[in-house]
Amino acid sequence: MGRRGGYSAGLVAGLNAGLGSPGEREAVHRNRALAVQTVAPGTRLVSVYQIHSPLCVTVAEPWGDDARPEADALVTNRPGLALGIVTADCAPVLLADTAAGVIGAAHAGWKGAMAGVTDRTIEAMEALGARRASIVAAVGPCIAQVSYEVDRSFADRFCADDNANAAFFAPGREGHLQFDLEGYVAHRLESAGCGTVERLGLDTYRPEDRFYSYRRATHRSEPDYGRQLSLIALA
Numbered sequence: 001m002g003r004r005g006g007y008s009a010g011l012v013a014g015l016n017a018g019l020g021s022p023g024e025r026e027a028v029h030r031n032r033a034l035a036v037q038t039v040a041p042g043t044r045l046v047s048v049y050q051i052h053s054p055l056c057v058t059v060a061e062p063w064g065d066d067a068r069p070e071a072d073a074l075v076t077n078r079p080g081l082a083l084g085i086v087t088a089d090c091a092p093v094l095l096a097d098t099a100a101g102v103i104g105a106a107h108a109g110w111k112g113a114m115a116g117v118t119d120r121t122i123e124a125m126e127a128l129g130a131r132r133a134s135i136v137a138a139v140g141p142c143i144a145q146v147s148y149e150v151d152r153s154f155a156d157r158f159c160a161d162d163n164a165n166a167a168f169f170a171p172g173r174e175g176h177l178q179f180d181l182e183g184y185v186a187h188r189l190e191s192a193g194c195g196t197v198e199r200l201g202l203d204t205y206r207p208e209d210r211f212y213s214y215r216r217a218t219h220r221s222e223p224d225y226g227r228q229l230s231l232i233a234l235a
Helices: 025-039 110-115 117-127 152-161 163-168 181-191 214-219
Strands: 044-046 056-058 073-076 081-087 091-097 102-108 136-139 149-151 169-171 176-179 196-199 228-233
Touching: 025 044, 025 081, 025 228, 056 117, 073 081, 073 117, 081 091, 081 102, 091 117, 091 181, 091 228, 102 110, 102 117, 102 181, 102 228, 110 117, 110 152, 110 181, 117 181, 136 181, 149 152, 152 163, 152 176, 163 169, 163 181, 181 196
Parallel strands: 044 081, 056 073, 136 196
Antiparallel strands: 073 102, 081 228, 091 102, 091 136, 149 176, 169 176
């Protein structure tokens, strides 16, 4: 979901789902409840304390916001649970093997993506009975290549991991390149054997009335930024 609607005001006006926004906790809880009611009514939201890692947890029972484990992905085979990931330029990835009744959600920023967060999510889904070839994955709104300027040392880090990663960088201004986060995350999913990988092709940096963006807020020296929430639940 994007930022439109919701109960937050000021710099994070809209459907801000980030529990870390100062003074926003009540509004964020209302926004999260609204999102769940819209996408998966009757389910209970489960999320994690995201740390840009490859860590994935398997959810058997819901936990409260103050008991969130540190991780960047969740999987479950339990009906009644809505898995939620918050992002503000990083890529949200939602996965499902409907035949096996297994779902997953991953927060894939560049660090977690390169460390293998989507690979760990697929492995955790397999442990619950999913088959890689039957998994459908969608890469949601994230910062687009045209908006994601990086320096050469950033690109060198990716290419040191795999020379083929040079394909995800385009020329930019002198000394800089443009990174295709969405393309890289989709490539990781495809390389892992996902049966279907969909890309939404939506840039969180612009338009600003549709999505929150950490990079946009940073460029403007704003003290806070909102987060959008991506949800998946078993029917």
